[in-house]
Amino acid sequence: MEPTKSELEILQLLWQYGPSTVRFVNDKLNEEKRAVQYSSTLKLMQIMFEKGIVTRDESSMKHIYGPAIEENKLKKQLLNRFVDTMYKGSASSLVMQLFGNKDTSQQELDEIRDFLKKLDQ
Incomplete structure (x- = not known):
């Protein structure tokens, strides 16, 4: 769907x-x-x-x-399809493109760092 x-x-x-x-x-x-x-x-x-x-x-x-579908479930499906189609499955390419196209605030960078720290644990 x-x-x-x-x-x-x-x-x-x-x-x-x-x-x-x-x-x-x-x-x-x-x-x-x-x-x-x-x-x-x-x-x-x-x-x-x-x-x-x-x-x-x-x-x-x-x-x-x-x-009929949970928000996070659909977002995950659509994002996976997008990354597969546009970035050959590379999430890092998507992230690099995002940072290259948009000014990222210090608060957003801090949130991203905290998220990455949690993933490492």
């Missing part, structure tokens, strides 16, 4: 706010991302349900959608 960009936006909202109605998701997309018609959000979430990306509780009049 590889969600589209629009599907990832919806998943991010469901991970952040928990199971939600289409109306809630549509309102949040309009507030935080871009203008989206309710009917487009509804159709996309129905497709996501059919693909098994989200769950749907139909026990009340308003259907409640939730993520």
Whole structure:
């Protein structure tokens, strides 16, 4: 399963706010991302349900959608695929590219050092 960009936006909202109605998701997309018609959000979430990306509780009049996969699990899958495809499986090449393209703050560098120390232990 590889969600589209629009599907990832919806998943991010469901991970952040928990199971939600289409109306809630549509309102949040309009507030935080871009203008989206309710009917487009509804159709996309129905497709996501059919693909098994989200769950749907139909026990009340308003259907409640939730993520069908844990956030960290999907991020790990997508990142592994990205590293395999773009960096021939080399995580160090990815990290070097990131540091070469972006100014890294001292706080971020300290966090990275702490993380690497924990990995060594």
